[in-house]
Every structure is written in structure tokens, then in C-alpha cells.
Amino acid sequence: MVKYLISIFTFLSVSVLGIKAFADKAASSAAPLHEHIVNNSALLSKSLFFGLSALGGGLAIGLGVIGAGVGMGNAVRGALESMGRNPGMEKKLIVWMITGMAIMESLALYALLITFILFYANPFKAIFLK
Amino acid sequence: MLKAPILISIPGIPAYWTMTIIVMGLILSAAFIVGRNLRIVPTGMQSFFELIFIMTEYFLKEIIGEEGGIYLPLIASFAVFILFSNLLGSIPGFTSPTATIDTTAVLALIVFFLSHAVGIKKHKAKYIKKFLGPLIIIAPIMIIIEIMSALSRPFSHALRLFANIFAEEFMVTVLLFLLPWAIPAIMMYMQIFTDLMQAFVFYLLAIIYIALSLEEEN
Numbered sequence: 001m002v003k004y005l006i007s008i009f010t011f012l013s014v015s016v017l018g019i020k021a022f023a024d025k026a027a028s029s030a031a032p033l034h035e036h037i038v039n040n041s042a043l044l045s046k047s048l049f050f051g052l053s054a055l056g057g058g059l060a061i062g063l064g065v066i067g068a069g070v071g072m073g074n075a076v077r078g079a080l081e082s083m084g085r086n087p088g089m090e091k092k093l094i095v096w097m098i099t100g101m102a103i104m105e106s107l108a109l110y111a112l113l114i115t116f117i118l119f120y121a122n123p124f125k126a127i128f129l130k
Numbered sequence: 131m132l133k134a135p136i137l138i139s140i141p142g143i144p145a146y147w148t149m150t151i152i153v154m155g156l157i158l159s160a161a162f163i164v165g166r167n168l169r170i171v172p173t174g175m176q177s178f179f180e181l182i183f184i185m186t187e188y189f190l191k192e193i194i195g196e197e198g199g200i201y202l203p204l205i206a207s208f209a210v211f212i213l214f215s216n217l218l219g220s221i222p223g224f225t226s227p228t229a230t231i232d233t234t235a236v237l238a239l240i241v242f243f244l245s246h247a248v249g250i251k252k253h254k255a256k257y258i259k260k261f262l263g264p265l266i267i268i269a270p271i272m273i274i275i276e277i278m279s280a281l282s283r284p285f286s287h288a289l290r291l292f293a294n295i296f297a298e299e300f301m302v303t304v305l306l307f308l309l310p311w312a313i314p315a316i317m318m319y320m321q322i323f324t325d326l327m328q329a330f331v332f333y334l335l336a337i338i339y340i341a342l343s344l345e346e347e348n
Contacts, residue, residue, distance in 0.1 A: 099334065102294075102327045106286075109293035116300075 015055060016048070023047040049128045057118035064111020071104045134303045137223030150227040153215045182209050189334065194341045201340060204244070208237065209333045212291070216325035219299055220318050229295045231288065238288035241336045246280075249343030260343070287335055294328045 023044045079097040083090050117123075136145050138152075164175045172180050186206045190198035212228060219226030227233045250257050261280070263272030298321050305314045 098327060099331060102324075102331045103290070106290040106294060106331075109297050110289065112297055113289070113293050 015051070019047055019051040020044060022051075046128050049124070053118045053122055057115040060114045060118065061108075061111050064114075065108045068104050068108035071107070072101050075100050075104065132300070132303050132307060134225070134299070134306060135223065136225055144230075145225055146227045146230040146233060149218060149225055150215070150233065152224070153211065153218055153227060156218075157210055157214055179210075182206055185209075186333075189337055193337050194344060197344070198337075198341075201337075204240075205333060205336060208336060209329060212237070212332055213326070213329040216295055216329055217322065219295065220321050220325065222318075226295050226299065228291055229299050231292045234288040234292040235284075237291075237332070238284040241287065241339055242284035245339045245343045248340065252344055257343075283339060287332070287339070290335075291328055291332050294324060298324050 023046075024040075026043070026047070075097055079093050083093055138148055139145055140148060160175060161179075164179055168176065183202075183206060186202055186209060187199070190201060190205065194201070215227045215233070218224050219229060249260070253259075261273050261276040262269040263276065298317075302314050302317050302321065305317055
């Protein structure tokens with residue numbers, strides 16, 4: 001468990017440093033030197049914000065789908081096992097299995113909604129785009 | 131955000147208003163045409179509407195019980211309205227009214243208020259027992275949890291239908307911009323299945339929420 005946490009933190013810190021380096025490079029290449037010193041912190045915070053928003057959106061849908069996938073797999077396994085034992089129930093079971101799967105699928109779609117909010121309708125965007 | 135082009139768009143009015151009115155017109159004219167010459171052996175459209183009627187009657191009897199018959203008009207109109215408005219999104223140039231949170235929120239709020247109103251009407255003051263949990267000692271904690279879960283119900287009910295329909299429309303739109311040839315048509319065909327499924331899920335959950343507040347506590 002600790003190993004995974006360490007690797008996640010390493011990944012996060014590396015990505016933050018990468019964004020910082022990218023912002024420095026972008027600032028130094030785009031703006032002249034005197035503007036660069038003034039704008040550097042604003043640009044850094046802006047690029048950190050948007051980079052981490054994109055990262056969070058990707059992680060939200062990726063981690064959200066894991067749970068829905070496991071749940072749907074379990075549901076299909078249970079339905080198939082009982083269909084194998086009792087083939088007469090097949091039609092009824094398929095209807096309820098698909099209904100349950102549609103409800104589980106919507107859990108993944110909540111995660112997708114968070115991704116869309118982070119990408120397209122970020123509530124804190126106005127602070128950083130001033 | 132990416133948006134598919136919409137055929138009928140009146141400036142100043144949101145697109146889903148026009149689409150809701152189109153759906154209402156479609157349902158009313160279909161009901162008028164079907165109701166004008168009813169046959170004993172149903173054909174075509176009549177058998178489709180009778181299927182919804184019989185299915186709703188069956189589920190109401192199965193889940194709520196004998197007293198469920200009076201909810202048939204409401205639940206069956208939910209089924210017809212949601213099904214038609216989901217399917218309208220499959221036609222190019224139109225968009226589903228249910229792809230907006232406003233429409234689904236109204237439908238979910240109707241179910242929320244109705245379910246609690248009929249619960250209070252049936253159980254009177256005993257209705258509060260549903261929120262107190264099994265033991266009287268842990269009631270102060272349970273009441274908060276139960277009220278939270280009751281309040282989150284219309285939220286998830288509305289969000290489920292909205293997110294599904296919105297996501298499938300968005301997927302078709304993204305494919306339309308990526309690969310404008312043939313592939314979006316396959317996705318739009320797949321959309322019909324999700325539309326039917328989500329209409330059914332919303333309708334079933336509406337019945338279950340009403341049944342939950344009607345059942346006896348013991």
C-alpha cells in the first residue's frame with residue numbers, strides 16, 4: 001500500500017515539476033525578459049491550474065470507471081451462473097441484469113460529469129483568467 | 131464545448147424548449163391518430179401503446195400492490211414522454227430535451243414530492259417512523275442519515291437520466307467531428323438501445339420510490 005502511495009506522490013510531484021518547467025520555458029520563449037519576471041508567477045499559477053484540472057479530469061473518469069466495471073462484471077457473472085443452473089429463467093434474468101447494469105453504468109457517468117465540469121465548466125476558471 | 135448543429139433554433143429560446151414542444155406535438159398527434167380508430171385486435175401503433183399500458187399495470191401491481199393502480203396515468207405518461215424525448219435525439223438536427231438537467235430535474239422532483247405526499251397521506255404521523263431506523267436509541271443519528279438519503283434520491287434520479295442521454299449525444303458529436311463518415315451512424319444506432327434502457331430505468335425507479343414510501347413499517 002505504502003509503495004503505491006509513494007509512486008502516486010512521485011508521479012504527482014514529477015508532473016507538477018514538469019508543468020513548472022514547461023511554464024518557465026513557455027514564459028521565457030514567449031515574453032521578453034522584463035515582462036517575463038513580472039508575469040512569471042501569474043503564468044505559473046495559470047498553467048498549474050489548467051494542467052492539474054486536466055490531470056484531475058483524467059483521473060476522475062479513469063478511477064470512476066474501475067468501480068463500475070467491477071460491479072458490472074460481478075452482475076454479469078451472477079446472472080450467467082444462475083442462467084447456467086436454470087436455463088428456463090433466461091429471459092427474466094437478462095431484463096433485470098441489463099436494468100442493473102444501466103444503473104451501474106450511470107455511476108461511471110457521474111465521474112464523466114465531473115470530468116466535463118473540470119474541462120469545460122470549471123467554476124474557478126474566472127479567478128485564473130483575470 | 132462541442133455542439134452538434136440543431137435544425138430548428140429560435141434565437142432567445144433554449145433549444146430544449148422547442149424540442150419539448152415538438153415531443154408534445156408528436157405524442158398528442160400519435161395519441162389522436164391511434165385513439166380515432168381503436169380495434170379489438172391491436173395493430174401497429176396501438177399495440178405499442180397497449181404494451182406500455184399493460185407493462186405499467188403489471189409493474190405497479192407487482193411492486194406497489196393492489197393500490198398501485200391509481201398511479202398508472204402518471205407513470206405511463208412518464209414512460210411515453212421520456213421515451214419519445216430520448217428517441218428524438220437520434221434524429222440528426224434534433225436534440226433530446228432530456229439531455230438538459232432542467233427537464234430531468236422537473237421529472238425527478240415530481241416523483242420526489244408525490245412519493246412523500248402519498249406516504250404522509252397513507253401513514254399520517256406514523257410516516258416519521260420511516261426516518262427513525264430500527265432502534266429508538268440510535269434514532270438521532272439515523273434521522274440525519276435517512277433525511278440525507280431521501281434528499282439525495284431526486285438528485286441521483288435526475289442526474290442518471292441526464293448524464294446518460296447527454297453523454298451519448300456528446301459521444302456522437304465528438305465522433306461527428308473526428309470521423310464524419312459512417313461511424314457516427316453506427317453510434318446513433320446504438321443510442322436507440324440506451325434510450326429505451328434509460329427510459330425504462332427512470333420509470334422503474336419512479337415506481338420503486340413510490341412503493342418505498344407506501345410500504346408498511348414493522
